[in-house]
Amino acid sequence: MAPRKAPDAGRRSDRSRRAIYDAALALVGENGYRRTTIEGIAARAGVGKQTIYRWWPSKAAVLMEAFLDMAARAAGQTAPEGDEDADSRNGGEYGIPDTGDLAADLKLVLRATVDELNDPLMEAPTRALTAEGIVDAALGAEFVEKLLDPQLALYVTRLRAAQEAGHLRADADPRTALELLIAPLTHRWLLRTLPLTHAYADTIVDYALGGLAPRP
Amino acid sequence: MAPRKAPDAGRRSDRSRRAIYDAALALVGENGYRRTTIEGIAARAGVGKQTIYRWWPSKAAVLMEAFLDMAARAAGQTAPEGDEDADSRNGGEYGIPDTGDLAADLKLVLRATVDELNDPLMEAPTRALTAEGIVDAALGAEFVEKLLDPQLALYVTRLRAAQEAGHLRADADPRTALELLIAPLTHRWLLRTLPLTHAYADTIVDYALGGLAPRP
Numbered sequence: 108m109a110p111r112k113a114p115d116a117g118r119r120s121d122r123s124r125r126a127i128y129d130a131a132l133a134l135v136g137e138n139g140y141r142r143t144t145i146e147g148i149a150a151r152a153g154v155g156k157q158t159i160y161r162w163w164p165s166k167a168a169v170l171m172e173a174f175l176d177m178a179a180r181a182a183g184q185t186a187p188e189g190d191e192d193a194d195s196r197n198g199g200e201y202g203i204p205d206t207g208d209l210a211a212d213l214k215l216v217l218r219a220t221v222d223e224l225n226d227p228l229m230e231a232p233t234r235a236l237t238a239e240g241i242v243d244a245a246l247g248a249e250f251v252e253k254l255l256d257p258q259l260a261l262y263v264t265r266l267r268a269a270q271e272a273g274h275l276r277a278d279a280d281p282r283t284a285l286e287l288l289i290a291p292l293t294h295r296w297l298l299r300t301l302p303l304t305h306a307y308a309d310t311i312v313d314y315a316l317g318g319l320a321p322r323p
Numbered sequence: 324m325a326p327r328k329a330p331d332a333g334r335r336s337d338r339s340r341r342a343i344y345d346a347a348l349a350l351v352g353e354n355g356y357r358r359t360t361i362e363g364i365a366a367r368a369g370v371g372k373q374t375i376y377r378w379w380p381s382k383a384a385v386l387m388e389a390f391l392d393m394a395a396r397a398a399g400q401t402a403p404e405g406d407e408d409a410d411s412r413n414g415g416e417y418g419i420p421d422t423g424d425l426a427a428d429l430k431l432v433l434r435a436t437v438d439e440l441n442d443p444l445m446e447a448p449t450r451a452l453t454a455e456g457i458v459d460a461a462l463g464a465e466f467v468e469k470l471l472d473p474q475l476a477l478y479v480t481r482l483r484a485a486q487e488a489g490h491l492r493a494d495a496d497p498r499t500a501l502e503l504l505i506a507p508l509t510h511r512w513l514l515r516t517l518p519l520t521h522a523y524a525d526t527i528v529d530y531a532l533g534g535l536a537p538r539p
Binding site: 139209234235237238239240241242244247248251255256259266273274275276277279280282283284286287289290291293294295297298299300301307310311314315316317318319320321322323 | 355425450451453454455456457458460463464467471472475482489490491492493495496498499500502503505506507509510511513514515516517523526527530531532533534535536537538539
C-alpha cells in the first residue's frame with residue numbers, strides 16, 4: 108500500500124498515481140513496451156493524458172516509477188507499517204539481513220526473489236521491460252542504473268560485511284561474486300530452462316559459497 | 324564455410340541457403356523478430372518467397388537454422404577442414420576439451436563464449452531472438468530446446484567426467500552446477516551491467532570452482 112499523504116494541490120493524487128501505475132504495468136505486460144503509449148495509459152487509468160504529461164517527462168519515466176513502486180510494494184510487505192519516507196519504499200532500501208549466517212541470509216533473499224519472479228502480477232511487465240532493454244541499449248542502461256544497480260548494491264554491502272567477518276574469501280570481489288548468486292535465477296527465469304524454486308535458490312547458495320571443486 | 328555438396332536437384336543450393344540465412348539474421352537484427360517476414364527475407368536474399376516456403380515451414384524455422392548455421396560457423400573456425408558431416412557442424416558437437424584440468428578447460432570454453440557474445444555479427448540477431456523468446460514462451464521454449472540445451476549438454480558431459488575424476492564435488496548436480504558458470508556471462512551480456520571480458524570469464528570459473536567461502 109502507498110503511504111497516505113496529506114492533500115496537496117501540487118502533489119499527485121495517490122489514487123490517480125496508483126491507477127496510472129497499474130495501467131502502465133498492465134499495458135506493457137499485454138502489448139509490450141513499444142506499443143504502450145501515454146494515451147493508452149491515460150485512457151486505461153481514467154485520467155487525461157495531460158495529467159500524465161504534467162507529472163512525467165516520458166513513457167519510460169512513467170514505467171520506471173511504476174516498476175519502482177511495484178518493487179517497493181513487494182518489498183514493503185515486510186516493511187514497518189506507517190512508513191512515510193518515500194526513499195525507504197525504494198524496493199531495496201531495506202537491505203539484506205545480517206544475522207551472521209551468510210548462507211541463511213542469502214537463501215532468505217534469493218527465495219524472496221524467486222517468489223517475486225514467479226508472481227503473476229510482475230511476470231508480464233517485467234518480461235516486456237527486460238526484453239525491450241535487451242534490444243534498446245539506452246533503455247536497458249536506464250533500467251539497470253535505476254532499478255537493478257540499487258538492488259545489486261545491497262548484495263555488495265552484505266558480502267562486504269561477510270568479508271569483514273571472515274565468511275567470504277578475502278580475495279573475492281563482492282561485485283563480481285554476487286553475480287554467481289543472482290545470475291542463475293535470472294537465467295532460469297528469463298529463458299525458462301527449468302523450474303525456478305526455493306530449492307534451486309538454496310542449491311545455488313550452497314554451490315556458490317562451498318564451491319564446485321571438492322574441499323580437501 | 325559450408326561444406327560443398329554434390330549438385331542435387333532435391334537439395335537446397337548452398338548459395339541460396341547462405342543468402343537466406345544472412346538475410347534472415349540481418350533483418351531480425353535490424354528490425355526485431357516480429358517485423359521480420361518471409362517476404363522480406365526473400366527480397367533481401369534475392370530469391371523468390373516460394374523458395375523459402377518450399378524449404379522451411381515457418382519464419383521461426385528459417386531463423387532457427389540460420390542461428391544453428393551461425394553457431395556452427397563460429398565453432399567450425401577450429402573444426403577440421405573438409406568435414407562434411409552436417410551433424411558435426413551443429414555448434415556444440417565438438418564438445419568441451421578434457422585435458423584433465425577442469426579450470427583450464429572451462430576458461431577456454433567460456434572465453435570463447437565471451438568472444439561469440441561480443442562478436443558484432445552475432446550481437447543484434449541474438450539479442451532480437453532472445454528478447455522475443457523472453458516474451459513469447461512458445462518461441463523461447465523452441466530455441467531453448469534446439470539451440471541452448473544442446474550446448475548445456477556439453478557442460479553436463481564435461482562436468483560428469485570431472486566428477487568421475489574427482490575434480491567436482493561428488494554431491495554436485497552437473498546440470499545445476501553449469502548455471503553458475505554460464506549464467507553470469509549471459510546476465511552481463513543481456514543486461515549490459517559491466518564489461519564482458521576474458522578476465523571476467525576466468526574469475527567466474529575460479530569463484531565457482533573454489534567457492535566464495537574461505538577454504539579451511
